[in-house]
Amino acid sequence: MEKILIVDDNPGIREVVCAGFKHVGYECILAEDGEEALEKLKTHTPDLVILDVMMPKIDGFQICRMIKKNIFLSKIPVIMLTAKNSIEDRIYGLDEGADDYIGKPFDLKELLARARSLIRRTKLVMDRDPSTNLPGxxxxxxxxxxxxxxxxxxxxxxxxxxxxxxxxxxxxxxxxxxxxxxxxxxxxxxxxxxxxxxxxxxxxxxxxxxxxxxxxxxxxxxxxxxxxxxxxxxxxxxxxxxxxxxxxxxxxxxxxxxxxxxxxxxxxxxxxxxxxxxxxxxxxxxxxxxxxxxxxxxxxxxxxxx
Missing domain, CATH: 3.30.70.270 (Reverse transcriptase/Diguanylate cyclase domain)
Structure with a gap:
């Protein structure tokens, strides 16, 4: 079963997004801030990360940057989910390594469709060993x-x-x-x-x-x-x-x-x-x-x- 790491400090958004993904057959891993997300990534290798930008302790841009610089995590696609919806913010997020950027409020069906597309594309272009995350x-x-x-x-x-x-x-x-x-x-x-x-x-x-x-x-x-x-x-x-x-x-x-x-x-x-x-x-x-x-x-x- 494909796994989604959902990182958002708003429990309501976490629950709604998780329920949507579980309904179509995904397993969800939840984190309420950047520090917890990093801890989760030590023990899980998700197929996709959905990442809020504005969070306490470590913001989403920093987490995205850390994911993309880690050889074992760098190929995991990241969707930034945020109220910071200006063109400049979108460009900054993409420059930090995000694979997609969706503004709040968002449509859950659109989020699910983009997530499925990203996971599918990633699997097509990346042959990855599941235990080490190295190319296979x-x-x-x-x-x-x-x-x-x-x-x-x-x-x-x-x-x-x-x-x-x-x-x-x-x-x-x-x-x-x-x-x-x-x-x-x-x-x-x-x-x-x-x-x-x-x-x-x-x-x-x-x-x-x-x-x-x-x-x-x-x-x-x-x-x-x-x-x-x-x-x-x-x-x-x-x-x-x-x-x-x-x-x-x-x-x-x-x-x-x-x-x-x-x-x-x-x-x-x-x-x-x-x-x-x-x-x-x-x-x-x-x-x-x-x-x-x-x-x-x-x-x-x-x-x-x-």
Whole structure:
């Protein structure tokens, strides 16, 4: 069920808008001010945000700006709902990242129609992994194809967690999902700090991530991602497992054994290795490099280059 975050300090408006959306099959998340909206966004990923402008503590323009600057939230469409209805206010709201702007008093049917249209358009243009809000497999393929066709130097980094299935079996879905989200934050943050402005971060699914960067930047990205992951993963284990350095689990053959603390393996293929013609061709080469990385104990990155 698609979710709508409704942020307005007027309880009457919140209730009317929520009732309208629930009537046509949406789930509603309510917040009475900007601070509560930010708290809700830490635990929910709505399909649309309906945001009042004039609120105490943090106004709607500020909230919209924060949403659009956050890599995990930036693709969520925002409708500004406000009594500030001048042309200047509308332009300002759109400049802050709002996707639509509706003045009060508003017609509920019009709001519902615009919301449906925005959600539909967003889903058409955005392939997003629901757990990390990063571009998904289709977007990854499009990005790599564009780099191939652009005839520019590029580096494709495939990042994969080691012993993650055993971890998920031992600690359960919720903890495993938290590890995936932490990994996404580490990788995306690392690329922001060490990469180029137009570098790409994607989540293929499960514990598999892709970074598309350049030959000049990929090593700094890999080194920092490994360092930060190795530091942060420790907080997702029990004291007993950290003390032992291992945890008990079942391998893919169904055999129970001890597994080391989860690490990250990175397989890197540079675009000048050969004249690639498709993402699937790069994927085949990455699979071979991944085998090499997986044979090495601990977090590491391996590079296939000329």
């Amino acid at each position: 497999a289709a977007a990854v393929e499009r990005e790599i194809q564009a780099r191939i066709e652009g005839k520019t130097n590029y580096a494709v980094c495939y990042m994969d967690l080691d012993n993650f299935k055993a971890y998920a079996d031992n600690y359960g879905f919720n903890m495993a999902n938290k590890v995936i989200q932490m990994t996404a934050r580490v990788i995306a943050g690392t690329v922001m700090l060490e990469g180029n402005e137009d570098d790409f971060v994607g989540h293929i699914g499960g514990d598999d991530f892709i970074v598309v960067s350049t030959p000049e930047k990929f090593e700094a990205i890999c080194q920092r991602a490994i360092k930060e992951f190795d530091e942060k993963i420790l907080s997702y284990y029990s004291p007993e497992h950290l003390r032992k350095g291992t945890f008990r689990g079942v391998d893919r053959e169904g055999v129970e054994r001890e597994f080391p603390i989860t690490t990250i393996s990175i397989a890197v293929v540079l675009g000048d290795y050969k004249e690639f013609t498709s993402p699937s061709e790069i994927g085949q080469v990455i699979a071979e490099v991944k085998k090499i990385a997986k044979r090495i104990k601990g977090s590491n990155y391996q590079v296939l280059k000329t």
